Amino acid sequence: MTETNPTDSQTTVTELKAVVQKFVDERDWNSFHNPKNLAMSLAIETAELMEHFQWLTPEEALVVKDDPSRKHAVGEEVADCLSYLLAIASKLEIDLATTLRAKMIRNAVKYPVPDGGTANPSEK
Known part of the structure; x- marks a missing residue:
C-alpha cells in the first residue's frame, strides 16, 4: 500500500502542530523546547533560508522554483x-489562524491600498 501525504489544502494547522509535537515527544526534547530556544532556532533556520537567496537578483530568486534540486533545498529550510514556528505557537498556546487574521486586519489599516494601484511596502 502506498502512503500519500496530505497537501496544504488537506491539512489543518492543528495537524501540523501535532506532527511537530510527536517528533519532539518521541525524542524527549520537550525540556529544550522553550520559547527562547525555539525563537533562537527559528532565527537560525531563517538565516539558513536566506543563504539560498544571498546575492541573487529578484529575478534569479524566482527561478529557484524551476530547479528541482534548489527548490528541494529551499523547501527543507x-x-x-x-x-519551529508551529512549536512556538504550540508552546505559547497561540491560535495561528485567529492571530494571523487579526494581524492582517491591522496591517490593512496600517497599509491601505492606495487609490489607483499598489504601493511599495518599503515606502511606508
Whole structure:
C-alpha cells in the first residue's frame, strides 16, 4: 500500500502542530523546547533560508522554483522554519489562524491600498 501525504489544502494547522509535537515527544526534547530556544532556532533556520537567496537578483530568486534540486533545498529550510514556528505557537498556546487574521486586519489599516494601484511596502 502506498502512503500519500496530505497537501496544504488537506491539512489543518492543528495537524501540523501535532506532527511537530510527536517528533519532539518521541525524542524527549520537550525540556529544550522553550520559547527562547525555539525563537533562537527559528532565527537560525531563517538565516539558513536566506543563504539560498544571498546575492541573487529578484529575478534569479524566482527561478529557484524551476530547479528541482534548489527548490528541494529551499523547501527543507522552509520546513525547518515552519516546524519551529508551529512549536512556538504550540508552546505559547497561540491560535495561528485567529492571530494571523487579526494581524492582517491591522496591517490593512496600517497599509491601505492606495487609490489607483499598489504601493511599495518599503515606502511606508
